[in-house]
Amino acid sequence: MITFDRVSKRYDEGHDALREINLHIGSEDFVFLTGHSGAGKSTMLRLIMLMDRPTRGQVIVNGQDLAAVRSRGIPKHRRNIGVVFQNHRLLFDRTVFDNVALPLVIAGYEHREIGRRVRAALDKVGLLDREWAMPKALSGGEQQRVGIARAVVGKPRILLADEPTGNLDPTLSAEIMNLFEQFNQVGVTVLIASHDLALISRLRHRIITLKQGYLISGGAQ
Amino acid sequence: MIGRRKTPQRKASARPSRTGLLNQLSGWLQHHRLSAADSLVRVIENPGSSLLTWLVIGIALALPVGLNVALDNVSQVSDGWESPAQISLFLQDGAATEEAQQLASELAEHKDVAGTRFISREEALNEFRELSGFADVLANLQENPLPNLILVTPLVTLDEPAVSALRAELEENSVVAEAVLDMEWLQRLNTLMELSRRIVLAVGGMLVVGVLLILGNTIRLAIENRRDEIVIVKLVGGSNGFVRRPFLYTGLWYGVGGGVLAAILVSSALWFLEDPISDLALLYESAFYLSGLGVMGALNLVILGGLLGLAGAWLAVSRHLVHIEPQ
Ligand SMILES: Nc1ncnc2c1ncn2[C@@H]1O[C@H](COP(=O)(O)OP(=O)(O)OP(=O)(O)O)[C@@H](O)[C@H]1O
Ligand SMILES: [Mg+2]
Numbered sequence: 001m002i003t004f005d006r007v008s009k010r011y012d013e014g015h016d017a018l019r020e021i022n023l024h025i026g027s028e029d030f031v032f033l034t035g036h037s038g039a040g041k042s043t044m045l046r047l048i049m050l051m052d053r054p055t056r057g058q059v060i061v062n063g064q065d066l067a068a069v070r071s072r073g074i075p076k077h078r079r080n081i082g083v084v085f086q087n088h089r090l091l092f093d094r095t096v097f098d099n100v101a102l103p104l105v106i107a108g109y110e111h112r113e114i115g116r117r118v119r120a121a122l123d124k125v126g127l128l129d130r131e132w133a134m135p136k137a138l139s140g141g142e143q144q145r146v147g148i149a150r151a152v153v154g155k156p157r158i159l160l161a162d163e164p165t166g167n168l169d170p171t172l173s174a175e176i177m178n179l180f181e182q183f184n185q186v187g188v189t190v191l192i193a194s195h196d197l198a199l200i201s202r203l204r205h206r207i208i209t210l211k212q213g214y215l216i217s218g219g220a221q
Numbered sequence: 222m223i224g225r226r227k228t229p230q231r232k233a234s235a236r237p238s239r240t241g242l243l244n245q246l247s248g249w250l251q252h253h254r255l256s257a258a259d260s261l262v263r264v265i266e267n268p269g270s271s272l273l274t275w276l277v278i279g280i281a282l283a284l285p286v287g288l289n290v291a292l293d294n295v296s297q298v299s300d301g302w303e304s305p306a307q308i309s310l311f312l313q314d315g316a317a318t319e320e321a322q323q324l325a326s327e328l329a330e331h332k333d334v335a336g337t338r339f340i341s342r343e344e345a346l347n348e349f350r351e352l353s354g355f356a357d358v359l360a361n362l363q364e365n366p367l368p369n370l371i372l373v374t375p376l377v378t379l380d381e382p383a384v385s386a387l388r389a390e391l392e393e394n395s396v397v398a399e400a401v402l403d404m405e406w407l408q409r410l411n412t413l414m415e416l417s418r419r420i421v422l423a424v425g426g427m428l429v430v431g432v433l434l435i436l437g438n439t440i441r442l443a444i445e446n447r448r449d450e451i452v453i454v455k456l457v458g459g460s461n462g463f464v465r466r467p468f469l470y471t472g473l474w475y476g477v478g479g480g481v482l483a484a485i486l487v488s489s490a491l492w493f494l495e496d497p498i499s500d501l502a503l504l505y506e507s508a509f510y511l512s513g514l515g516v517m518g519a520l521n522l523v524i525l526g527g528l529l530g531l532a533g534a535w536l537a538v539s540r541h542l543v544h545i546e547p548q
Contacts, residue, residue, distance in 0.1 A: 051456075051547050079458035089453050105255070106459045108248020150457065 001027040001158060001189045002048060007057030009043050009213075017043040019213040021057070025191060027157075030184045031218075032200045033193040035210035041193035042086075044210070045160050048191075049081050050074050062157065079107060082151030082188075084161035088143045090135040096122070096146050097131045103154040121149040125179060141172045148176065152183055159183055161192045165199065173199055252466065260470035263443075264478075271478070274439055278479025281432045282526060283486035285425030286514075290487060292421065294512060296414055307403040308388050310371040316396045321369045324396055333376055333387050340370040368398065429529065432479070436533025437540075440472050444541050452547045464542060469534045476530015480523035487514050487522070 004023035010016050017040045025031050033041050046052045047059050050066060059066045062080060069077050082103075090099050100121055104114045122128045125145035135143055144164060151159060161180065165173035177192075177199065184190045194200055200207060208218035264271045312321050318341055325339040340348075345367045350356045373391065375384050385402065392400035444451070451464055491513045514522070 049456075075455070075458045075460040075463075077458075078456065083456065085456075089456065091450055091453060093450075102454065102459075103457045105252065106454070106457060106463055108245055108252065110244070110247060110251065 001025055001029065001062060002191065003058075003060040004044075004047075005058040005060070007047065007054045007059055009040070009047065009052070010055045016213050018047075018054070018210075021215050021219075023208065023215060023219050025189065027189055028184065028187050030181065030190045030205045031192070032203075032205055032207045033191060033210065034195055034197060034200065034207055036195065038212075039210040040213045041195075041210060042162055045083075045162055045191070045193055048158075048160060049083060050077055075106075079103065079154065080156055080158065082154065082156035082159045084144070084147050084151045084159070084164045086163040086166050088135075088147045090143060090146060090150075092135050095132050095134060096127065096138070099135065099146055100149045100153050102150060107154060117153055118149075121153040124152070124182075125149045141168050141176075144168065144176065145179075148179060152188070156188065158189045158191070161190075161194075163194055164192060165194065165196055170199070177203060252463065256466040257470045257473075260467045261474055264471060264474045271475070274435070274475050275478040275482050277435055278432050278475065278526060278529070279482025279486055281428040281435075282479060282483035282522060282529075283490075285421055285428055286483060286518075286522060287487045287490055288421045288424070289418075290491065290512075290514060290518075292414065292417055297512065306375060306384050308373040308375065308384070308391060309401045309403060310373060310391055310394075310397045311399045311401070312369040312371065312396050313398045314368060316369060318369065320396060321371065324394070325371045328371065328373055328391070333379060333383065335374045335376045337374070338372045340372065342367045342369050345370055432529050433533045433536060436472055436475055436530055437537040439475060440468055440534045440537035441541055443468060443471055444537065444545070448545055451542070451545045455545070456547045461542065465538050468538050468542070469531060472530040472532075472534020472537075473527055474530070476526040476528065476533070477523055478526070479530070480526020483526065484514060484519035484522045488519070 002023070002025040004021045007018055007021040007023075008016065009018040021044070033044060035041055043052070047054055047066075048061055050069060053067075061077070064077070066077070091102070097118055100118045101114050104117060109117070119128060119131070122131060125148050127142060127145055127149065130138065130142065135146060138146065148161075148164070151161070159180065164180070165176055168176065173196065180190050180192060181203075192200075206218055209216050312324075321341070322339050325337045328334055329337045342365050346359065346365050349367065350359050373387075375387055379387065388400045388402045391397060454464055
């Protein structure tokens, strides 16, 4: 589903964020991506969703070589990937419902269908009763769950999450990880960047470790 | 981007599956409706700044259009004057009044002449006295300085060279001291009109550019205000077209509103001028009436405003939207 072939990323300032990464993540895999701050976790996710391009090497997602995806094709590529951002990235002047509905509106779904799917997604993350709340009125954990609902509402084949449990208490973190596992069980490929080693080592999934841009373990299955 | 109405359930055709072009199309149309409504709500929710934008556009459009309507009216008046060019025959001092009257009726039979009018020197003096207000000065004159005058109206069908030829022919007559063709002022007027039209066109062109820039700037600010939103929409797969749409509609609403205001401004200016002008027309015994903008004219203004709004928004959007990329 996701393949990195000798991928390097050097930022403009000459800093190497990723160095010669080789990696394969199969379809319906559940993989954690870990490493210290600055190891290159977010950079990997950014390359997968084409927020950035590699300096060298090849990234293949869902059989598609991303080098062949021009800027016009980026929106379509992103529609196949659900992303949960570390800082939520919600629209703060829109209701919870509208936030979750955004990917469906973009994809051109019809109204009734949007309502049905958004409620199903909100139900999954336990926020059905907050449908018409504004994001500001929600706690950090609730906002994070709105972000998760938005990421999965379009039924993407790949789900990326960058520090999804960043500032949540252990119980809530475990709940959210459980949610990701449920999505994985219905066939979604899940890749989660996290440095909460205590939590992820308990979950018994494959763990890819980065260190200063090098992949030091978990590259091969 | 997405609608802010809190009722997701709207009357839309029930289509659960979304395969096929038809569904793509209906989704696209739906987003157009949503963007149009959402932009309109945003414009109306800020009545202060929206009204200001509308006024600026309205005034900028009303100015050249109003001037043009005024010019149309003036040329309508001067068209009415154009046909009867007049030749004034100033007669020799020695010519007797009877002789002059005879000449006038003879000339009236001329094949190129529509009619003549004889004005005796006494009549001319009286008229001058009344009109000029120099009655006292004139009373002191020993004798009447004005000559007898025959006003010759050529046939309407004569063109300019033919009228000039007629003037030359009439001047040959021994009784005639001088024949003057009263057409120069008309030519001057026409030249002036042409000049005014070009000035209006140039001013109009500049104002249109101004409107585009103002709209572009307004839309640029709207884009800046919603920067975070644009980034998020792009992150979850919104295309440039999707992001662009609401801003284009915003431009359209500003432009249409400006066009409506311009039509109102021009119409009220004309209404304001109507009474004094019809009074004036009455004084000149003219059947002139002020022709207004008309329904089509007003509609054209609104359409023009809308198109300018779209164009201005397009300018801003194509310059600023591409630079907003998620980091
Ligand atoms: N846009 C950028 N320009 C320049 N350097 C960058 C940029 N983004 C990241 N970097 C650098 O690349 C390296 C990897 O960054 P990255 O964000 O991938 O780390 P991370 O593993 O996600 O860290 P964290 O756990 O703190 O989020 C860091 O040293 C960072 O300073
Ligand atoms: Mg990071």
